[in-house]
């Protein structure tokens with residue numbers, strides 16, 4: 001008997017295998033050129049050719065405690081040995097303990113969770129729960145927003161990725177969002193913070209009034225719009241939205257899928273403004289990317305509604321035991337490693353680095369950050385604020401000089417995310433100061449390309 005020993009496939013062969021037989025996200029498939037990743041550790045990925053890549057965006061802003069965190073990997077193994085799966089109509093220890101943990105760490109009276117497989121499903125179920133609990137249909141969503149790729153979540157999404165799904169699900173109405181750098185109400189004038197906070201929040205109030213408060217179930221918003229440029233709202237905005245919701249008896253859904261789990265230096269971004277939502281959606285950092293999991297967390301009042309009324313929702317893989325075990329270990333790691341405090345310190349360092357970069361690069365229009373949640377908004381002209389590439393291109397892929405920059409950064413061994421005229425830096429929250437400086441030095445080099453396109 002002869003045995004043939006075939007050589008392991010190369011990175012290029014694996015990439016081609018993926019391209020030939022599987023679809024990639026948000027792209028014309030012919031343009032896709034993926035990196036074939038073999039393994040990862042901490043802040044680094046390693047491709048099949050053994051090349052090391054610094055992960056400066058925690059993948060999709062989700063690998064918050066770094067790749068292959070040993071305690072989380074161990075917790076998954078231990079759970080896998082005992083019970084990989086049980087029908088979600090059964091109870092399991094990791095699920096119950098995770099529900100209790102989430103009631104503990106989420107703000108206010110949020111106390112009961114419905115588990116999903118990710119963020120988009122959490123959005124869909126948050127809307128369903130809001131509609132069931134209020135008996136109303138309409139949902140106010142913002143223009144510059146992203147809530148996920150399922151039909152419902154994309155219908156709620158304000159930005160261009162919604163277009164392919166239109167007309168989408170009915171009952172969604174849109175309001176303005178605060179984007180001080182490009183505010184249509186106040187153009188970043190001297191009172192911008194006050195004006196933006198008030199006028200943009202009042203736009204929500206007007207939409208509710210015009211749509212009929214008795215028909216509006218909820219307002220959904222990302223406390224900090226993430227995929228749409230990391231737009232940190234002015235102080236007072238979220239508090240005002242909370243007041244408006246209370247005034248009209250409308251529920252507030254905070255989509256913390258990207259902002260949650262210490263990304264901004266608090267467990268959840270709403271804490272920066274002491275706002276307590278009625279419903280919170282979470283995912284990403286919940287398991288730090290190890291096993292798919294999302295959740296809709298609701299207040300005791302909403303939970304009470306479902307004591308006597310059925311919750312019309314169920315997912316074969318809901319409350320998956322492996323995912324719940326991974327989440328419990330991840331939350332423990334945030335605590336043990338003092339991640340929120342760490343993010344506050346590293347966030348200060350990032351701000352300082354950005355200030356120095358902005359002084360060197362005329363292409364930086366605005367550097368926005370809170371904790372380790374950040375984006376550089378790049379412009380052709382600082383005076384006019386003309387974006388470096390237009391913000392209306394419907395394709396999600398990078399284009400123009402942003403594509404060149406992304407390619408340059410990758411070729412220098414750093415993974416980040418660019419979209420429209422934003423360059424995102426959202427590393428694992430466990431990144432060391434040296435690693436962060438190493439990554440920013442490459443971004444700094446790439447900004448020369450952007451500077452060449454300024455006028």
Ligand SMILES: Cc1ncc(COP(=O)(O)O)c(C=O)c1O
Nearest residue numbers: 118119120146147148255257258
């Ligand atoms: C704010 C927000 N909500 C929802 C989602 C959707 O999450 P998922 O991709 O896990 O479905 C995302 C994903 O980026 C997001 O940023």
